[in-house]
Amino acid sequence: MKTLRFLLEKEFRQLLRNRQLMRTLLLAPLIQLILLPTAADYSVKNIAIAVTDNDHSTTSRRLIEKIVSSGYFKLAAYTDAYPQALTMVEQDKADLALQIPAHFERDLVREDKKQLFVAINAIEGTKANLGGAYLRSIVVDFNDDIRVQFGAMTTTLQGGPAAATTEQTDPPQVSVASSNWYNPYLKFPLYMVPAILVTLVTAMVAMQSAFNIVQEKESGTIEQINVSPIRKHIFIIGKMIPFLVLGLVLFTMGLIVGRILYGVKPLGSLLTLYGSLIIYLFAMLGLGLLLATYSGTQQQAMSLSFFFINIFNMMSGVFTAVDSMPGWAQAIVSTFPPSHFIRIMRMVVLKGSGFGDIKYELAWMVGIGIVLNTWAVLNYRKTA
Amino acid sequence: MKQLFTFIRKEFLHVFRDRKTLLMLFGLPIAQIVLFGFALSNEIKDSRIALVDYSKDAVTTKLIGKIEASHYFDIRRSLASGDQLNAAFKRGDIKMAVIFPANFGDDLIHTGKATVQVIADASDPNQATTITNYFQSIVADYNAELAGDAQQPMQIMPEMQMLYNPELRGAPNFVPGVMALVLMLVCTMMTSVAIVREKELGTMEILLVSPFKPIYIIISKLAPNLLISIVNLFIILVLSDIFLDLPVRGSVLLLVFCSILFIMTSLSIGLLLSINAKTQQAAMMGSLMGMMLPTMLLTGFLFPIENMPLFLRVLANLVPSRWYFIIVKRVMLKGLGFADVWKETSILAGMCVLLFAISLRNFKIRLQ
Numbered sequence: 001m002k003t004l005r006f007l008l009e010k011e012f013r014q015l016l017r018n019r020q021l022m023r024t025l026l027l028a029p030l031i032q033l034i035l036l037p038t039a040a041d042y043s044v045k046n047i048a049i050a051v052t053d054n055d056h057s058t059t060s061r062r063l064i065e066k067i068v069s070s071g072y073f074k075l076a077a078y079t080d081a082y083p084q085a086l087t088m089v090e091q092d093k094a095d096l097a098l099q100i101p102a103h104f105e106r107d108l109v110r111e112d113k114k115q116l117f118v119a120i121n122a123i124e125g126t127k128a129n130l131g132g133a134y135l136r137s138i139v140v141d142f143n144d145d146i147r148v149q150f151g152a153m154t155t156t157l158q159g160g161p162a163a164a165t166t167e168q169t170d171p172p173q174v175s176v177a178s179s180n181w182y183n184p185y186l187k188f189p190l191y192m193v194p195a196i197l198v199t200l201v202t203a204m205v206a207m208q209s210a211f212n213i214v215q216e217k218e219s220g221t222i223e224q225i226n227v228s229p230i231r232k233h234i235f236i237i238g239k240m241i242p243f244l245v246l247g248l249v250l251f252t253m254g255l256i257v258g259r260i261l262y263g264v265k266p267l268g269s270l271l272t273l274y275g276s277l278i279i280y281l282f283a284m285l286g287l288g289l290l291l292a293t294y295s296g297t298q299q300q301a302m303s304l305s306f307f308f309i310n311i312f313n314m315m316s317g318v319f320t321a322v323d324s325m326p327g328w329a330q331a332i333v334s335t336f337p338p339s340h341f342i343r344i345m346r347m348v349v350l351k352g353s354g355f356g357d358i359k360y361e362l363a364w365m366v367g368i369g370i371v372l373n374t375w376a377v378l379n380y381r382k383t384a
Numbered sequence: 385m386k387q388l389f390t391f392i393r394k395e396f397l398h399v400f401r402d403r404k405t406l407l408m409l410f411g412l413p414i415a416q417i418v419l420f421g422f423a424l425s426n427e428i429k430d431s432r433i434a435l436v437d438y439s440k441d442a443v444t445t446k447l448i449g450k451i452e453a454s455h456y457f458d459i460r461r462s463l464a465s466g467d468q469l470n471a472a473f474k475r476g477d478i479k480m481a482v483i484f485p486a487n488f489g490d491d492l493i494h495t496g497k498a499t500v501q502v503i504a505d506a507s508d509p510n511q512a513t514t515i516t517n518y519f520q521s522i523v524a525d526y527n528a529e530l531a532g533d534a535q536q537p538m539q540i541m542p543e544m545q546m547l548y549n550p551e552l553r554g555a556p557n558f559v560p561g562v563m564a565l566v567l568m569l570v571c572t573m574m575t576s577v578a579i580v581r582e583k584e585l586g587t588m589e590i591l592l593v594s595p596f597k598p599i600y601i602i603i604s605k606l607a608p609n610l611l612i613s614i615v616n617l618f619i620i621l622v623l624s625d626i627f628l629d630l631p632v633r634g635s636v637l638l639l640v641f642c643s644i645l646f647i648m649t650s651l652s653i654g655l656l657l658s659i660n661a662k663t664q665q666a667a668m669m670g671s672l673m674g675m676m677l678p679t680m681l682l683t684g685f686l687f688p689i690e691n692m693p694l695f696l697r698v699l700a701n702l703v704p705s706r707w708y709f710i711i712v713k714r715v716m717l718k719g720l721g722f723a724d725v726w727k728e729t730s731i732l733a734g735m736c737v738l739l740f741a742i743s744l745r746n747f748k749i750r751l752q
Binding site: 018020021024025028029032035036038039040045046089090091092108109112113114115116117118119120121122123124125126127128129130132133135136139142143146147150172173174175176177178179180181182183184186187188190191196199200203204207208211215294295296297298299300302303304305306307309310311313314315319320321323324325326329332343346347350351352353354357 | 498543672724
């Protein structure tokens with residue numbers, strides 16, 4: 001135990017002495033946590049629409065007005081030629097082109113139906129989907145409006161009978177009352193802050209622990225430790241504890257920043273949160289250690305950890321839902337500790353889930369942690 | 385000149401000797417393009433929902449049948465009462481709950497209206513909105529059926545056409561994004577380590593006292609990374625053509641030219657980091673911690689930049705991958721020519737020259 005204390009003292013001194021490193025380790029994540037959650041906003045608004053009006057009727061003008069005043073769309077251009085509108089979509093000046101064909105109003109009245117042509121830039125799937133849905137619901141609304149308006153006109157023209165038919169065609173209707181739990185105002189940062197905090201802690205803890213050990217290898221000081229009577233597991237524990245502490249500090253700072261700036265107040269107990277964090281850090285430090293045993297130089301450690309961290313960040317459900325991935329990908333993702341911890345964070349912070357609710361995720365993290373750490377310890381040789 | 389070539393050769397030997405790093409450098413883009421191209425998607429389907437049916441009549445059975453038939457929902461359980469809902473949400477078992485109140489069918493037939501209650505787990509606001517919309521469209525369908533065959537007068541029928549990506553796949557958006565991300569981060573990281581490493585190992589001193597010009601040191605450090613990145617670029621392009629069905633629709637030459645410009649910009653960023661850092665660790669943390677998340681978010685492939693607050697939009701303009709992402713989308717996916725990307729290309733060129741000039745000025749030929 002005494003050896004461990006001395007080792008820890010050495011590690012903490014080395015860590016705290018390196019001012020440039022400490023600045024990067026603590027400030028860089030915090031600055032990102034302050035700035036980036038506002039970038040992660042999926043709510044689609046300001047969809048640029050290029051409108052081609054070949055009809056120039058009251059109806060077409062009212063439709064355009066309705067689209068623009070809905071708040072979802074902004075008018076990028078108003079042209080007479082549809083190809084021109086399509087070019088604007090091509091050049092990213094508009095997300096969506098709408099053509100109101102000639103004789104739109106006349107055909108609606110005479111033939112009771114008429115098409116509208118819409119072309120959407122679908123490279124960004126979400127935006128295309130939502131943009132199309134918004135436009136469709138505006139058109140449906142507009143359709144009801146003009147029916148009422150023209151219906152009223154025919155009623156006044158023809159007198160009684162028309163009124164009777166409207167009575168008849170009023171069918172029974174199911175309506176939907178929807179409510180949003182846990183985040184009633186649909187604030188996106190509430191969802192993103194916990195996940196971004198996890199990615200920042202992950203990047204720092206896992207990589208830093210790997211670098212640290214490899215640095216000793218590269219500068220040759222690991223030889224001195226290897227020839228000393230320090231036991232293998234003591235050395236490893238000595239390397240892990242400082243980063244565990246650093247992870248806890250960073251996480252706490254992140255929670256405070258999230259609370260102050262974004263009003264993210266954990267609904268669940270802090271005990272659940274920190275308990276899961278320690279299990280998570282144990283697994284991630286195991287990964288760092290494992291990477292360190294496989295790398296001889298800091299550059300190798302960096303490439304290896306970059307590989308994993310980048311994949312973790314993209315696949316663990318921070319930005320796109322894990323549920324919408326194909327089965328094989330979900331199976332791969334379930335071996336990533338961050339995916340479980342991100343789920344836990346969101347559940348505990350937003351919904352107030354307790355230990356009982358997250359036992360499945362915790363079990364996964366414990367399992368992965370044990371595998372990684374065992375592998376790392378077996379692979380670590382005291383002989384160079 | 386001969387000196388320069390000898391040095392470039394030396395740097396290449398350094399890089400190619402390190403098999404592990406090399407494997408990672410080429411493995412990373414392959415793994416990511418394949419993994420992200422196939423796995424990532426913004427589509428929301430098969431959302432797990434719970435049903436609470438207090439009415440259990442012909443109408444609710446019909447509606448439930450419709451919900452089951454759609455591929456948007458996966459009915460996980462039929463709860464007997466609403467009390468279990470909170471627990472199910474907290475465990476993350478369900479994303480939404482649909483509650484039919486008692487006498488639902490009777491109300492509909494006798495009073496002409498009935499209300500179904502929907503509760504969404506809005507901790508993910510995007511998903512909550514989307515699945516609520518899906519549900520509403522199912523109900524709207526049902527309402528239309530109730531209205532019967534009577535043809536509605538004055539029907540406006542919007543015909544939607546999805547350009548460039550009719551099946552709404554995730555890959556067309558993610559591949560250019562991952563290209564920008566991977567090229568930028570790999571270049572920056574590799575370069576940031578290069579010069580600090582010599583400083584840390586003490587070999588920089590030897591280089592500086594030699595008659596070798598400082599600019600040559602920089603060039604020889606950048607050359608292997610440039611080559612590796614170009615090879616990576618081709619691997620990515622071939623992979624996305626073969627596996628993801630995303631060929632380069634525009635001119636390959638133009639795309640390669642712009643990519644090289646982008647690679648050189650990223651190399652210059654790495655150079656700048658490298659010159660200012662004291663240790664390899666600091667350089668790596670700077671390039672990884674400092675750049676990974678901002679590049680991911682501000683490139684624009686995950687979240688639309690125009691939705692961001694003003695200061696982030698300004699900040700995003702300073703991120704080279706943002707411009708490269710636009711170029712790749714236009715040239716590769718839409719097949720546009722130089723006339724449509726000259727602005728973005730000139731911005732990249734400007735960044736490249738500026739960053740390189742700053743690095744050159746800051747390159748110290750004295751150690752202390």
